[in-house]
Amino acid sequence: MVTSENFSLGLYLSFRIINEKKVRIYSGGLVNIRFNSSGNQILAELVWAEFVSPQVFLSTQQRHQLSMQTGFDRLLALEALPHITLYPHQQETVLKVLRDMGGRAVLADEVGLGKTIEAGVIMKEYLLRALVKRILVLVPASLVSQWFEELNYTLKIPFQVQNGSLPWTTDLIIASIDYAKRDPHRSQILAQHYDLVVVDEAHKLKNAATQNWRFVNGIQKKFLLLLTATPIQNDLKELYNIITLLKPGQLKTYREFKREFIKDKRTPQNVEKLHLLLQEVVVRTSRRETLLNFPRRLVKTLVVERNTQEAEFAERTFNYLRQVYNRKDGASKSVLPLIVLAREVCSSPAAAVATLRKIIAKSGSITASERAELKEIVAIGQNIGLSAKAKELINLITSTSEKVLVFTEFLQTQTYLAQEITRVGIEVTVFHGGLTLAEKDAAINAFRHEKQVLISTEAGGEGRNLQFCHILVNYDLPWNPMRVEQRIGRIHRLGQTADVLIYNLITRKSIEEDIVYLLQEKLRLFTDVLGGLENIITSSGDSFEKIIADAFLGSRSRLEATCILKRLGDDLLSRRSAYVKLQKHTDQILGVRG
Amino acid sequence: MTLPAFKARADFQGGAANLYLPIIAGIDDLKLWPQLPLYHCELKQYQRQIVYQPQLILGFQVTLMADIRQEELLTVIVDPETEEVRIGQIPSGLQGLPKGFRPLPDRRRRPRKFQNSNLELTQHLGSMDWLKATDYQVYRLYQQACRFLQNYLAEYFASTEEEQRQKLAQEQDRLNKYYQGLVEETMANLYLLARKAAVLQVRVALAKRQETAQVFQNQLDEVYFQLNAERLTCQEVCSRLAVEQGKRLYELIQKYQPKIIITLISAARVYLPRARCTWLYQTPNTQGSLTLVYDHHAQRWLGLTCDICSQEIKAGVIGVGGSLLCLSSAYRCDVCSGYSEKPLQICSSCGQHYCASCGSSCLAAPGLPSCSFCISCAKLFCSLCYSLLSYGWIEGNMPLNA
Numbered sequence: 001m002v003t004s005e006n007f008s009l010g011l012y013l014s015f016r017i018i019n020e021k022k023v024r025i026y027s028g029g030l031v032n033i034r035f036n037s038s039g040n041q042i043l044a045e046l047v048w049a050e051f052v053s054p055q056v057f058l059s060t061q062q063r064h065q066l067s068m069q070t071g072f073d074r075l076l077a078l079e080a081l082p083h084i085t086l087y088p089h090q091q092e093t094v095l096k097v098l099r100d101m102g103g104r105a106v107l108a109d110e111v112g113l114g115k116t117i118e119a120g121v122i123m124k125e126y127l128l129r130a131l132v133k134r135i136l137v138l139v140p141a142s143l144v145s146q147w148f149e150e151l152n153y154t155l156k157i158p159f160q161v162q163n164g165s166l167p168w169t170t171d172l173i174i175a176s177i178d179y180a181k182r183d184p185h186r187s188q189i190l191a192q193h194y195d196l197v198v199v200d201e202a203h204k205l206k207n208a209a210t211q212n213w214r215f216v217n218g219i220q221k222k223f224l225l226l227l228t229a230t231p232i233q234n235d236l237k238e239l240y241n242i243i244t245l246l247k248p249g250q251l252k253t254y255r256e257f258k259r260e261f262i263k264d265k266r267t268p269q270n271v272e273k274l275h276l277l278l279q280e281v282v283v284r285t286s287r288r289e290t291l292l293n294f295p296r297r298l299v300k301t302l303v304v305e306r307n308t309q310e311a312e313f314a315e316r317t318f319n320y321l322r323q324v325y326n327r328k329d330g331a332s333k334s335v336l337p338l339i340v341l342a343r344e345v346c347s348s349p350a351a352a353v354a355t356l357r358k359i360i361a362k363s364g365s366i367t368a369s370e371r372a373e374l375k376e377i378v379a380i381g382q383n384i385g386l387s388a389k390a391k392e393l394i395n396l397i398t399s400t401s402e403k404v405l406v407f408t409e410f411l412q413t414q415t416y417l418a419q420e421i422t423r424v425g426i427e428v429t430v431f432h433g434g435l436t437l438a439e440k441d442a443a444i445n446a447f448r449h450e451k452q453v454l455i456s457t458e459a460g461g462e463g464r465n466l467q468f469c470h471i472l473v474n475y476d477l478p479w480n481p482m483r484v485e486q487r488i489g490r491i492h493r494l495g496q497t498a499d500v501l502i503y504n505l506i507t508r509k510s511i512e513e514d515i516v517y518l519l520q521e522k523l524r525l526f527t528d529v530l531g532g533l534e535n536i537i538t539s540s541g542d543s544f545e546k547i548i549a550d551a552f553l554g555s556r557s558r559l560e561a562t563c564i565l566k567r568l569g570d571d572l573l574s575r576r577s578a579y580v581k582l583q584k585h586t587d588q589i590l591g592v593r594g
Numbered sequence: 595m596t597l598p599a600f601k602a603r604a605d606f607q608g609g610a611a612n613l614y615l616p617i618i619a620g621i622d623d624l625k626l627w628p629q630l631p632l633y634h635c636e637l638k639q640y641q642r643q644i645v646y647q648p649q650l651i652l653g654f655q656v657t658l659m660a661d662i663r664q665e666e667l668l669t670v671i672v673d674p675e676t677e678e679v680r681i682g683q684i685p686s687g688l689q690g691l692p693k694g695f696r697p698l699p700d701r702r703r704r705p706r707k708f709q710n711s712n713l714e715l716t717q718h719l720g721s722m723d724w725l726k727a728t729d730y731q732v733y734r735l736y737q738q739a740c741r742f743l744q745n746y747l748a749e750y751f752a753s754t755e756e757e758q759r760q761k762l763a764q765e766q767d768r769l770n771k772y773y774q775g776l777v778e779e780t781m782a783n784l785y786l787l788a789r790k791a792a793v794l795q796v797r798v799a800l801a802k803r804q805e806t807a808q809v810f811q812n813q814l815d816e817v818y819f820q821l822n823a824e825r826l827t828c829q830e831v832c833s834r835l836a837v838e839q840g841k842r843l844y845e846l847i848q849k850y851q852p853k854i855i856i857t858l859i860s861a862a863r864v865y866l867p868r869a870r871c872t873w874l875y876q877t878p879n880t881q882g883s884l885t886l887v888y889d890h891h892a893q894r895w896l897g898l899t900c901d902i903c904s905q906e907i908k909a910g911v912i913g914v915g916g917s918l919l920c921l922s923s924a925y926r927c928d929v930c931s932g933y934s935e936k937p938l939q940i941c942s943s944c945g946q947h948y949c950a951s952c953g954s955s956c957l958a959a960p961g962l963p964s965c966s967f968c969i970s971c972a973k974l975f976c977s978l979c980y981s982l983l984s985y986g987w988i989e990g991n992m993p994l995n996a
Contacts (some may be wrong), residue, residue, distance in 0.1 A: 033715070035740060035857075036711070040722065042858050042861050044724075044725075047725065047729045047732055049612065049698050051611050052610065061684065068655075068666065068667055099662075129663040130663065193848075217838075218841075220841055222845055222848050248773075249773075253776055253779055
């Protein structure tokens with residue numbers, strides 16, 4: 001229970017009993033003065049005559065003077081991170097949150113304007129100024145690794161991912177919100193006191209009756225950042241719930257808010273007053289306001305024809321996959337290994353052969369006839385020399401003197417390509433998750449200064465500076481659009497001055513052909529900076545990958561698969577336009593010039 | 595060692611120095627000094643010499659932490675000669691003194707490691723027994739500097755603190771109104787049911803027929819039942835809201851409550867050349883000598899403070915007892931024009947203020963000055979009036995021996 005000031009001591013000290021805890025409050029003057037004992041070292045030096053020269057003494061004094069922090073007049077984070085340059089709108093947002101909003105804000109910039117980096121810089125700034133020590137970052141599961149890489153590599157904040165092994169008392173922690181809100185984690189988190197909590201995709205907190213909202217509301221935190229490009233989706237109540245979570249009472253009680261500001265569910269009244277109240281807690285910048293000109297993305301899809309052996313290898317592998325897929329009943333249908341193999345076939349025979357060998361080696365998992373069949377497939381795969389895609393890639397590389405960044409999903413493909421490209425006399429360097437930090441740095445440096453080609457896997461290059469290169473080749477295509485976007489994001493980012501050329505290498509009449517169609521024609525992923533992809537592709541139940549796998553492996557004919565993919569494409573298209581509309585509606589309510 | 599740890603260690607090393615300021619030309623040139631602000635006396639310089647006096651200069655990093663962080667570097671100068679503590683600047687042109695300038699304490703007693711913690715002043719000083727035992731003077735001066743800072747900072751950050759306090763009050767107000775609103779909304783239904791119950795009670799009482807009364811009574815029972823259920827719900831919701839409000843309030847206090855952390859970042863023992871002058875003075879009723887030190891660096895006289903109020907003397911006099919007095923602490927005698935340290939007496943005859951040396955002798959005990967409380971000499975006279983009185987020259991007054 002809260003009781004008002006129970007008793008007071010002297011002029012300054014008073015206590016409050018809050019939830020049965022005695023909290024000391026200094027209400028009348030500054031008495032909370034503490035002396036740091038680290039200066040004892042200096043007194044010891046003075047007493048034991050461990051003196052420095054007057055020059056050193058005075059320069060130390062000057063150094064201290066120069067490093068003094070006075071309010072938030074300058075961003076220390078930017079001085080500590082010289083490789084980061086913030087856009088003016090980002091810098092403005094960061095300063096606004098720190099100075100005017102007191103570290104409690106909804107970062108609602110339009111998609112693609114860098115909310116993550118803004119939140120990261122705010123975190124860094126607070127950490128550098130020792131105003132926060134414990135930070136909890138709650139994000140959707142699919143974004144955990146992206147946040148981890150952004151915070152660790154770009155912003156140099158040593159966050160750890162909660163994978164079940166970390167205690168919740170860890171100072172800097174990233175967790176999936178769905179994981180964190182479940183007991184026993186929930187109760188452990190609610191028992192902590194965090195200095196700063198960051199919630200990405202905060203529109204998932206739009207409903208105050210949900211577990212998500214109650215969970216975040218229950219966390220004790222000094223500062224709170226909520227990141228969402230769409231704080232309003234259908235109803236103004238959603239906006240109210242998000243703001244109330246951030247700053248209870250900012251929009252008064254819901255009944256009062258409704259009476260004062262809601263005309264109907266989606267239309268506000270007293271708009272100017274509402275804008276003023278929202279401006280105290282919401283920062284939103286529209287793309288037009290920033291006057292930013294991102295370099296263009298130019299996409300070219302190179303369709304190659306498989307040679308006879310490759311075609312046979314792919315056909316027979318897919319037949320095998322279809323057999324296995326259709327044999328599995330609903331309950332035991334674990335399609336993930338099948339999806340991986342299917343993707344490997346699309347990538348390179350080398351990658352698929354390695355997996356097929358493993359399947360053959362596993363005794364008991366397949367029948368004797370299947371084993372014989374697989375052995376034959378492996379034999380075909382091994383005899384394929386230079387694949388059509390690899391040949392096309394080499395042609396592409398030799399036709400230009402520019403740096404080329406090649407992405408593949410599989411290590412075997414990476415090794416295979418490195419061998420083939422080196423064979424024609426082109427210098428290549430590789431980058432993958434298995435390298436040590438020093439090796440990774442060396443690989444990037446080699447690519448920057450010496451080698452023409454860098455072959456990287458998905459794990460590679462996250463948060464690394466690769467803007468000096470502007471040609472990207474998708475040697476194989478991930479079946480997850482977010483991964484494709486992340487690949488492009490390696491070079492299509494701040495600091496890129498040239499137009500980005502994206503080459504998609506695909507084989508005719510393959511799954512990749514359909515994926516490219518979906519990504520390009522429906523999502524316009526390669527050419528537009530759409531952002532909010534996570535919202536668009538995950539609003540349906542199944543993952544994108546699974547739908548594609550079901551279409552290809554479960555369909556009885558190519559026509560049926562095409563129909564399924566067409567439906568998926570239409571669905572994506574409508575979700576995309578709904579998302580764009582939503583952004584405009586949000587701008588109107590938040591009073592942002594669109 | 596990690597880079598930040600290395601940096602932190604470097605920050606707290608190499609911050610101590612033993613320095614002196616060389617003598618510069620003109621340091622003892624009387625013409626360059628400001629005039630000694632003593633009036634109504636004759637001053638004559640008797641002797642002067644250059645002396646080196648030590649000062650402890652301590653550099654403190656002061657950090658104010660609330661929802662913002664503000665840092666200041668304050669240099670505190672403690673003068674062991676005058677016991678004066680003030681905020682100042684490090685003098686320019688300092689040079690290093692050789693190591694063997696003074697005997698070193700036993701090196702074996704030097705603590706190897708110090709804990710890094712933020713403590714209140716008494717705890718902080720209490721944890722410095724090692725310093726107290728090693729160099730008591732440094733300990734005492736450091737203690738003085740810390741106490742001075744503690745008082746100084748309360749004033750220094752007053753406006754920032756006030757700003758933080760206002761922010762907190764504003765936020766608290768918003769929070770309290772919000773939760774009060776929620777509680778009122780929660781209770782609204784309860785009020786409605788209570789009102790309904792009151793109306794039904796009246797209807798039961800006023801019903802003319804038994805059957806009608808029974809119908810109203812049944813309705814009333816149902817409302818009571820709802821009322822009880824609603825009350826339980828309200829209790830539950832209100833206690834949940836109270837807990838939540840407590841949490842939010844705690845967060846606000848954590849955020850806005852200002853905290854100041856003081857860290858010593860440099861310390862130097864500085865020897866400054868000063869001119870020590872001895873003056874001979876003469877006033878109407880006293881004479882003597884006065885020794886003062888002139889600080890060329892600060893361009894001011896040291897020790898020129900009033901013996902009564904301890905304030906620095908801007909304009910002063912020498913009292914009849916040889917004390918240094920500021921004008922507001924001195925009393926001017928109308929008889930001898932000298933200045934007294936004590937309040938003056940008033941002559942019953944002429945009404946003039948006079949000092950002790952100009953007062954009459956006691957009538958009861960000749961040779962001693964008159965006092966206010968003596969029955970015999972209830973009337974006080976200045977020495978002039980006293981001598982005139984004895985000849986009966988003052989009209990209206992009886993001769994004393996009469």
